[in-house]
Amino acid sequence: MVLNEMAENYYSGFKKISLQFITAEEFKQIEKTSVHLRFKKGETILKQGHQPTHIAFLQSGIVKFNFFSEGNGKNTILTLVSAPKILGGANLFYKDNNLFSIVAVEDCEVFLIESNILFELLKKNGRFAVALFQIASDMFKQSILNFISVANKQKEGRIADVFLYLSGEIYFGTSFNLSLTRKELAEFACCSVENVIMTLSKWQQEEIITISGKKVEIKDINKLKQISKIG
Amino acid sequence: MVLNEMAENYYSGFKKISLQFITAEEFKQIEKTSVHLRFKKGETILKQGHQPTHIAFLQSGIVKFNFFSEGNGKNTILTLVSAPKILGGANLFYKDNNLFSIVAVEDCEVFLIESNILFELLKKNGRFAVALFQIASDMFKQSILNFISVANKQKEGRIADVFLYLSGEIYFGTSFNLSLTRKELAEFACCSVENVIMTLSKWQQEEIITISGKKVEIKDINKLKQISKIG
DNA sequence: CATTAAATATTGAAAATTCAATATTTTTAA
């Protein structure tokens, strides 16, 4: 099966990275205590507020980093991540409870690795630790860049940034099947659903994008970049 | 001198942490290649876009993590940090250029440690690496919490969050000499200067705070917390 | 396959925020 082959590749990507730093014996230790799980669209992989007992390695699929605010019941999407990637942000760094949830926005394959097993290996092997932290920190970088976008730009620039991110970092192309709802796009761009819908309608009229249902095609990416720049 | 004594304590704090993981010999190696510098209010310690050649350890003073946007010339303050703390966020994790600048908002004493020396030690010593990464990741957490505040709350809630943070994490009390200008408060709360000024005037009338020049006293911190909660 | 729920879409009013203009006070630098 194609999917399993891909999963194998992704997994071997993680294995490959790991084996540069730890022994095959040590990697087997990780494998032995890891669980291979599938999550359906919408399911929560790691939950905000829970104890960080596991580190997740995303083999296939797309996930969102979702923060839920008790105060007003609103969600904020900090960033999106597509496989293959180690999902360390929420708990690789902190001893505290998970800052946010990690939720599948498409069907996902995930390896859940026991934190304490991995941490013991990291403590024994500084090179492995440094490498893994550097990989994981990429997601922080993305969250911060999204913060900057939200802080400095108004809705149209922010939505442009979301679509540029989707095109460049998630779907790797200008045509894709959007796995986010308009509500989720709004939670990512930090604006109302109406803003997203109106902006997309406007862009369609201006022939910047074509969008029908979930099918998106970015027709004029330079114009999107310009909108992002203006803010 | 009192200042030097304090600096000595802060420094020995870092030394103390380090010596739990590395040898005295190895720490001497850090010391040997480190520079002890003083920065005046407003001076840049590490600059956005530069190569991350040094890791900074803040011995005394307060710094801001400042992001400058080319597009519109605006600054955003990601978070504030007070001594003693390792300022790893900008470059402890990334090989890339510094994501943001670190700027003194009060006179500071800083140890600049050569990245490659420290990294060699981290690679040799996984326990040290894990410990240092966990300490440094605190600043990411704060940036993300600030993001959440900006994304979900409106100006009054955000400004309340800024003052709660200043009181709880920077000045450790309800009376303090504010080292930020109104413009900087606005850059931290991601709103206009007018919003900050009007909100502070309003709070003064409502006897939530007393503010004259730089002298701030929070009279009713519970009300501030309530404003923060409402958003 | 029918019913319900959820998602998408549009509109105008209401609210929040920024912008522009201007004045006063404080700080900085010559």
Next chain:
DNA sequence: TTAAAAATATTGAATTTTCAATATTTAATG
């Protein structure tokens, strides 16, 4: 010490954004 610059403060108009109401389309569920 004084002139210039920066910071603080206030106000109303203009703009942006959200909220509320409502309709249509699509997806989910028994």
